Amino acid sequence: MSFIKTFVGAVALTAFAGGATAAERIEFMFPAPVQGKLSREMQRIVKEYNASQDTVEVIGVFTGSYDDTKIKAQAATEAGKPPAVVLMGANFAAELAMSDLIEPISAVAPEGTNLDAFLNEFWPAVRANAKFDGQLYSIPFQNSTPILYYNKEHFAEAGISKAPETWAEWIKAAKKLTKADGERWGLMMPSNYDYNGWLVQALAMSSGGSFYNTSYPGEIYYDHASTKAALKFWRDMAHTHKAMPTGVTDSKAVSTAFFSGKSSMIVLSTGALSFVRNNAKFDYDVAFIPRNVRNSVPIGGASLVSFKGTTPEQKAAAWDFMSYLVSKEVIGGWSRFTGYFSPRKTAYDLPVMQEFVKNNPDALTAVEQLKYAGPWIATYNTVAVRKAVEDEMQALLSDEKLTIDEAAARAQKNANEVLKPYVESTALRF
């Protein structure tokens, strides 16, 4: 009985509250690629925002991985319910803008907002992925770069004094750290879809080349020397140096192996930093991704976008919520909680951030690596183009007989096939 009373009371209260304030309701879709804890924290931030004012009510919807979030946001748009705010994989903004699915930020922000000054508060490395055709389409919120995590106790035991800085040192260290029969691997890197392409890009950039044409979304460089160097380095780690397990390794397996001492070095996103900090029961440290010819890594992470088809009121609400999320305090807090670096440079000026960085110097490595960071692969139909090289990398890790030339040529051919409709649409017909 009392349960029913409470229930009726609650319904009446909600109805009353809803009528009295008439807050603008908007939907916010967000992924949480690393761990469940992040999605709980995000819901807490949304709640705090809702409590802080009474004009906007945000409904947070957890949507899984980056790729899944893109699928769900597009499906909702096709069903006539475009989400007003989505935390979207940073490299998808270009493709979504190209297909006219998202609003330029200038259409969401109030008239007269100086977006150039706004963007200047963000690190230069994250700006390229936020823009398409000169216009700002997304606001960076959580960003990362791949980074090397290593077990200091294993290093001491093997007599290695510092983190490897070049590929030659990296290979030497990995071989030295490996123990027979899979008891311990020198190095593990996630080779499941999504992570795989990101790391091939990192290794290709490290070898000096471009991975794709940053100003034309119809061109990819899988059969160029730098990408081949990336494929070869990764393949050799497994087959030639035997310092890494063969076959495909999921990111979950990589972190688990690191925590259980089965792998001495791992490459993961800086977004996994808090996860590692909370779970590694030994002395660890982080370092730049070693260089082949130069230090260079792609950024990763996610940015805020707004889908087309919302009302002006929803746009105003979206802007209000986005501004709240990227405010120095909130974006800085999120960075401390997760390990992602804050794309908003000025957040690091806050005393609480300076204090945090002083106590956790590992948080600074990602920020320092930013100097050498470039944009993340963003082409027409990015996921399909990315998969072309990921399939070949996976095949190389499993099949010792497959040659680099063969794999690179097939990746290029399959990617070209995917890019063809776009390339044809940009060419004049004679």
Added chain:
Amino acid sequence: MAPYLLLLPALIFLATFTYWPMAQVVFASAFEGRTIGSATTYVAFGNYLRLLDDEDFLGALWNTILFITWTVIPSMALGFLFALALRRSGWLSNIHRALLFFPTLLPLVAAASLFIFIFLPGVGLLDYYLAKIGVHGINWLGDPDLALWSIMLLTIWKNAGYYMLFFLAGLQSLPEDAEDAALIEGASWWQRQYFVVIPMLGPTFAFVSVIAIITAVVQVDHVIVMTKGGPNNATNLLLFYVYQQAHEFYDIGKATAATVVTLAFLLALSALSLRTMERRVHYES
């Protein structure tokens, strides 16, 4: 007229939610359409030709055939053996029935997430026990030669108990005199199962095989959770291929054509298994 009137309510639902969408898919498969760039153009069988040209599609088709064969036969065989063993009620057999049925109650997504950790190379449960007998570091989900078989293992584990339930029900409904007669004639246990029980369970076998084939084709959750079709398309099944073409690559033409192929494939298999089983079906007068 009356029979059609009686059929009408069911027919309306079937037509709206099954026949009409099927017709739409067949129609849509004659057009090439992408969300970005080009508008839809009529290509007749163009999409089907593109499918034949796509290694990933042919791979998915072959994987699906393997997957059906090696999940349906073992899980039905196991289900039948479990049912035979637990045929007589009793507290011990009730406990076993409950335990064997338990995997069916788990959502496939949850089971797949669990099995990721069971299959983890080096630190997973499976490798932990294999290491005790000297087998080291098998990359169950990461080796293209093993990944599909690993997913099959999960599927068999999950479905065998479910099929056991149908066989148990079938066994309960068998007339006892036929078996008693065989017993008196001096038939051995094996002879009784082979010549009496199995033929009389014909309808159950026919029914379960159709259910099992459909389940094998329409379940895709484990692939999405465990491998996303990888490594290098080794676990790409037809339905996952359709999902990927439609929602990740926006190739609606290929996705609809692949859907039609999947549908035709499923219809043909169901018809075939019903037909062959029917010949062995024992009907009671």
